[in-house]
Amino acid sequence: MSEPPTNTKETTAMSGENPESAPAVHTGRSAATSPTTTEGPAPALEVRSVSKYFGSVNALEDVSLAVHAGQVTCVLGDNGAGKSTLIKILSGVHTPDSGEMLFDGDPVTFAGPREARAHGIATVFQDLATVPLMSVWRNFFLGNEPTRGRGPLQRMDIKQAQRVMREEMAKMGIDVRDPNQTVGTLSGGERQAVAIARAVYFGAKVLILDEPTSALGVRQSGIVLKYVIQARELGRAVIFITHNPHHAYPVGDRFVLLKRGRMLGSYAKSDTSIAKLTSLMAGGAELEELSHELQRAVDPSVKEVAKELAAEVKTPG
């Protein structure tokens, strides 16, 4: 059956038991999939056994993860797993109650999102990334407008802005024919691309993508995944937060699973599979129980569902 993996040597402990869990995650990265070993450069961003409490609620407990330049670390978890709390810690909105955060190997604390941004950590929020009624180039340079002239004649360098925007979008594989086209007329995937390209252009070393595919259809999700790979190829460290293992697996180098605020495990790509991730996320044992319960039902169609469920639980093992 699909009990949590037996073949991964670096599966982290559920809690406190192993304080060195985060470094262990790295040494455990199999050399075949990654050029980075312990001797390699420090991760661009790393959190070590961070916890966050809201009153008596443990939103996040003892979670560790790291992301290297040119790699994608996926954070997987169902609703309420603590993904958004983790994003907020990584992007400087919350400070962790315990545990530490390292940027390029040095410990850091962020007083706010602005400070995280100044360090080169860019967060692309699912809905709050672009202004639909504004043109692509205006969105691209919003808050960082290039200017020319001085004093009262200082103005945006529109030609420059449009040129750079087209070049940067081309790197993402999008040809923006009309730079005055509003972002609202772009497809959902392209809008995410504008936000990603913008973050990359303005020097983001670490790119945190918050559920970039969750509101999109299959085709559009595929497009966004392509941009995730592009950002990785451009040497950025990408943290890709999602609840969909089918989206995470093809692009990720490492997978961190969260459940109810705790870490379920951290796996290198070579040590896992889509099926295993799916089953882990759904909670293999619980799924099996559900299938048994459904089988007791009289309705034949429900039985059919139960069989499928059972089959799915079995396959990963």
Next chain:
Amino acid sequence: MLAAIVVFLLFAITDSSANHLWLKQTGVAAWTTQAAFFGIVAVPVGLLMIGGEFDLSAGVMTGVTAIVMALLVGKWHVNTWIAILITIAFATAIGLINGYIVVLTKLPSFIVTLATFFILRGASTGGVLLLNSGSTQITVTTAHPAGLSSAKSIFGSSFFSSGSLPSGYSTAILWFIAVTIVGTWVLSRTTFGNWIFAAGGDQNAARNVGVPVNRTKVLLFVSTALAAALVGIISFTQASSAVSEQGVGYEFFYIIAAVVGGCLLTGGYGSAIGAALGACIIGMAFEGVIYAGWDSSWDFAFLGVILFLAVVVNTLIYRRALKARR
């Protein structure tokens, strides 16, 4: 633009005045002057609407600032130029108050500026009655108040007066053109203009990329108050007097001009030149109805129809702008 031409032609056709004055200098001077008085404020009100807020106190502000000018110059014999500086400072303060209350309380600006509108209206009328021994009109009685004639030549005079047009064109028209050019420049060419669109389009997204949304909005409120003060200064220097309750009701004309000019009520979209054209349409409506020989009450009905058509067209544009191409 098209709408403005249509309205112009409509009144050219319906013009029933003697000698068909609508197409002559008299008619043009009449409606451009009317348009200028609305347009000077309508342009910044349009920018404020693009930034996602309303200013209902802009109308009464034109009257209050004229009263401040009249009190300073006519009653307390202050040099006109110093009075202008004091009036500008006063308007800046009102703009800052409007702006900060809106961004700090996060209350709808519609309500906040409605409150300012009523406070200003009541306080100015009451104040004038109190200070002016029961009369609502303050007139300059001194023969040659210091600085008034030089201020008048810049703000409240006329140009191109000729035999066929003794009163000429109002200087307000030049200010209107200047305000429109500055508004267009700021909105379409400057960084601040980009922030205006973003503040009205999606303030959360704007904040996420570091746009100072609150500062942008406060500055926009200051600009509407200053534009209203400009109109106040113009009307005072022109008439050498001011009446309380002057400008009450104009706030809606500014909003109508902006909406007719294509500014979205929900913010994030529009143009300065559009608001200026909207003001021209209102000016034509006000004067054209008179030239057509109808009762001037009809101009409100006319404006209502124009406003309705404009909103319908704007909504269509908005939907198209947001519709995904594939």
